[in-house]
Amino acid sequence: MPYRAPVDDYRFLFDHVVGLDQVRATERFEEASDDLTTAILTEAGKLCEDVMAPLQKAGDLTPSYLENGVVRTADGYADGFKAIATGGWIGMSADPEYGGMGLPMSVTTAVNEMMSSACLSLQLAPLMSQGQIEALEHHGSDAIKELYLPKLISGEWTGTMNLTEPQAGSDVGALSSKAVDSGDGTYKISGQKIYISWGDNDFAENICHLVLARLPGAPAGTKGISLFLVPKYLPNADGSLGKANSLSVVSLEHKMGLHGSPTCVMQYDAATGWLVGPEGGGMAAMFTMMNNARLGVGGQGIGAAEGAYQHALAYAMDRKQGRTATSETGTIVDHADVRRMLMTMKADIFAARAIALSCAVAIDMTNATGDADWQARAAFLTPIAKAFGTDVGIEVANTGIQIHGGMGVIEETGAAQFSRDVRVTAIYEGTNGIQSMDLVARKMMDGGEMANRLLDEIEHHAEAARERFPNMADAVWSATESLREATEWLTAQTDMQERFAGSVPYLRAFARVLGGHLHLTAALADTPGGTREKLARFYILRLLPEHAGLLTHAMAGAADLYAMSVEELAS
Template identity: 60%
Template sequence: MAYVAPVEDTLFILRHVVPLSEVAATERFAEATGETAHAVLTEAGRMATDVLAPLNREGDLAPARLENGRVRSSPGFERGYAAIAEGGWIGLSSTPDHGGAGLPQVLNQAVGEYMAGACLALQLNPLLTQGQIEALEHHADEAMQATYLPKLISGEWNGTMNLTEPAAGSDVGALRTRAEPNGDGSYAITGQKIFITWGDSDVTENTCHAVLARLPDGVPGVKGISLFMVPKLIPDENGKPGVANNLKVVSLEHKIGIHGSPTCVMSFEGAQGWLIGEPHKGMAAMFTMMNAARLAVGVQGVGVGEAALQKAAAYAAEREQFGPIIRHADVRRMLATARAEVFAARAICLACAQAIDLARATGDPDCAARAAFLTPIAKAWGTDVGCRVADTGVQVHGGMGYIEETGAGQFWRDVRITPIYEGTNGIQAMDLVGRKLADGGAAGFALIDEMQAGAKAAQETLPDLAEAVWQAAESLREATAAMAEASGPDRNAGAVPFLAAFARVLGAHYHLRAAQAGDESRRILARIYVERVLPRILGDLSEARAGAADLDALPDAAFAGAAGA
C-alpha cells in the first residue's frame, strides 16, 4: 500500500478536537471556513499522495549529488517541487501583500504533514523557505521584502538557514563567520557553515541564504551576532538573478537518511550580503525562523510516523503466519498503540498551530504564551513519536523490516534526524522547564485547567476514561509546581521526562474529546491510549523529580565502563 494523506483524520480533529472555527471567528482568518479547509486539505492530500509519495523511494536510492560545484537533485524531485510551488503551497500562510494566501498556520501545518509523510527529503526544501519567509516578514526592511518575498513565496527561489559551524553547534555564540562592511550598504561575509539543508538546488533558479555572522564591533557571544541575506545569485536592478556570489558548496554530507535532501557544507568567501533587521540582533530574527521550523519539524515526525504506520498495517494485513499477522495480539498491540500515538501527536501539533493563529489574529498574550509553551512539546513529542512508530513499523515487518527492499527501514532512517535538528529534543525540554516555567508555569497550569475541565465534561458519557485523565492531569499539576520551584540543574535533569509526561496527558485530553465526538472506533482508540499509553506518566514523573545529584555523582569514567571495583 502506498502512502495516502490522512485528510479525513485531520478534518475530524479540526471539527471536533482542535476547532478551526475558533480561528475562523477572527477577522484575520475569516476565510478559513470548514469548506475552505476541506478544499485545501483535499487538494494538498491529492498532490502529496499522487505526486510526492512516488518520489520517496527514488530519493533514497538515488541521492542528491554534487557535480562541478552544483547540486543535482534526485530523479523526479524537480517535477515534485514544481507541483508544490505551482500549487501555491509554499506561501499558504504567508502575507497576501507579496503573493501569499494568508491562511492560518493550522492549515499550513496540516499540508506540511502530508508533504513530509509523502517525501520528507523534498519537503525540507519548502519548510526552510517558509521559515525564511517568516523571518523576512518580521524583520527585513521594505526593499528586501519586495525583492525576496515574492520569489520565495512563489517557489521560484528557495531559502536556507545558516547557523551551524564546525565549532559552533548548539553553542551558536561560538561562531566565527565574520561580516565586514563594504561601504555601499552591503557586507562581505566570510566563513564556513555546515549541515545546510538544500544549500544548493537545481529545482529553483536561486538559493537565498540567511547567514549568521559577526560584525567587527559585535561583542562575543550571541548578543554580538547579526543576520544577513546572502543569495547564490545576486539580484540585479530588476530583481532577476544576476552575477554569482562568492560562495560555494564544498561537499554534501553522507547521512543515515533523507538522502534526497542535499545537506551542504557551505563556504562564504567574501560573499556579498545584506543585513536582515538591526545590527547585533541576528538571533532575534533567526529565532523567528527557528520557531516556525520547530513546530514544522514536529509535524514532520507525525507525517513520517503516519506513513510508516500505513505501510506496517498494510504488510500485517497481507503477511500470512498462522493466518494474517494483523490478527496476532502483539501485532495488534503495536499497530493500535502506534495509531493512538500518531493521533495524539497530530492533535498536539495542530493545537500549537491554532494557538499561534489566535495569537496573531487577536494579539492575546495568553494565546501567545500557550503557543510558546506548546512549541517545544510539539517539536519534541512529534519527532519522538515519529521515531517510535517508524521503529514499530520495522518490528511489525519482522525480518523483512530489516531488508532495505521493503522500504520499512527508510522511514526510520529518514525520521531519525528530526529529534536532532532545529534544537535537539533535550534543548526543547530544557526550554520548556526553563523559560516556559519562568513565570511560575502560568501557561502550563492553564492547559492543565483545560484538561481537567474537559475530563469533568466527559464524566457522564465516559466516566472511567474521564477519571483517568483528570487524575493524570492532577499528577501533572503537582509535578509542574515542583519543576517550577526546582533548581536549574534539577530541572534540566528532569526536563525530558517532564515534557514526555505533559505530552502524554495532552494526548489523552485530545483523545477524550475525540471519543465524545466520534464513532465507536474513536472511543476504542481513546481507551487504548488512556489504558496503555497514559499510565507511562508514572515513570516519567518519577524520573522528572529525581534531580541531578545521582547523575553528577557518577564518575565520567563510568560512562566508558571504567568504574572502580
C-alpha cells in the first residue's frame, strides 16, 4: 500500500479537537481560513505521496557520502528538495516580508509531520532551515535578515544548527569553540562541531551555519556562549556568493538510520561569522530555534509512526497465516493480537498528534496575542509533545516489525527502516530524559500552576461528557485526579533529585491523561458509534490505565536508584 497523507485526520483535529478556530479568530492569522488550510494540506499531501515517499527507500540504499570534501546526496534528493523549496514549504510560517507564507505553526506542524512520514531523512533539511529562519527573525540584525532570510525561505540557501562538540553534548555549557572579534563587524570562529544534520549538501548554493562559540574573557557555562552565523561561502552585499569560508566537513557519521541525511563533523578554522543577538546571548537565541525544533522533532516521531503503521497495516491485510475464530479477511489482521497491536498503534498516533497540534495552537496563540497564559501553556506542552511523540514513533515502528514477523527484520520489506530512522529522535534536541527533567523543574517553577490549570480543564470536560460517555468520562476524570495528586507530590519536593528520579514516568503519565482527554473530545465530535468513538474507547479503557503504574513510579523518589553502589552495578 503506498503512503497516504492523513489530511482528513488533520482537518478533524483542527476543526473538532485542538481549537484552530481560536487561531483563525486572531488578527495575525485571520487569513488562515478553513478553505486555505484544506488547500495547503491537500497540496502538501500530494507532494509527500508523489515526490517524497518514493525517496524513502532510495535514501536508505544509496546514502549520502563525502567526496573530496563535498557531500553528495542520495539519489533523487536534489529534485525532492527542489520540489519542497519551489512549493514554498520551507517558509510556511516565516515572515511574509521576506517571502514567507505567514501561516500558523499548527499548519506547518501538520505539513512537517506528513513529510516525516513520507521521507524523514529528506524532511530534516527543510526543518533545519525553518529553525534558523525563526532564530534570525527574532535575533538577527536588520542587515542579516535582509540578506539571509529571503535566500533561506526560498531554499536557495539552507541552514543548520551547530551546538554539540565531542566533549559537550547535552552539557552545552562545556563547549570550547572560540570566537575572536575581527574589529570590522565580523568574528573569527574556530572549533569542531559534531552531529550536524545536513551540514553540507550538493543542491543549495550556500549552507548557513548557526554556531555557538565563546568570546575571550566570557564567563564559564552557558552565560558565556554567543551565537554566530557562519556561511559556507561569504556573501557579497548584493547576495551573490564570494569566496569560500574557512570551514570544512571532516567526515560523515555512519548511523544506524537516516542514511539519506548527512550528519557531519564540522571544522571551523578562523571562519568568518557574524554575531546573532548580543554577546553572551547565544543560548537565548538558540532556544528560540530549539523550542519549536523540539515540537518539530516530536512531529518527526509521529510522522515515522504514521508511515510504520500504514506499512504494517498493508502487510497485515495481505499476509495469510493461521486460522482465527473471526475471519473478516482471511489474513493476519483477523488475529486478536495483531488487532491489539494495530489498535494500539493507531490510538497512540492520534493521541501524540493531538498533543503536538495542541502545543502548536498554544504557540500560535502566543505569537498572535502575546498572552502570558498561552505562552506558559506552550512551554509546558513542548517537552511532552517532543518526548511522547518520539517515544510513540519508536514504539509504533518497533510494533510494525513485530506485525511483519520474520519478514520485519528482512530489510527488503522496509519495516526495519522506520525503526532505524526514528530511533534518534528521542535523542535529538535534548534527550527525552532532559525533556522530563525540564517538565518537573523549570516548567513547574510556578508551583504546578500551569499543570493544575490543564488538569482543571480536563476534569471539567470529562464532567460534561459523562451523560454521553459515562465510562470513558469517569476513567479520564479519575486518571486526572491521580495525576493531580502526583503533581502535588512532585512540587512539594525541594530536593530536585527526588523529582528527577520519577520525571520520565511522570511525563508519560501526563501524556497518557492528555491523550485520554483528546480522544474523549474526538469521540464527542463523532457520530454515535463512529470510528473516533471506537478508537477513543480502546485508548481510554485499555491504554489510559497505564497511568497508575507510571505515577507510582513517579512518586517513588530517588533513594532506591542509588541504593546500589557503582561497584554493585558492575558486579
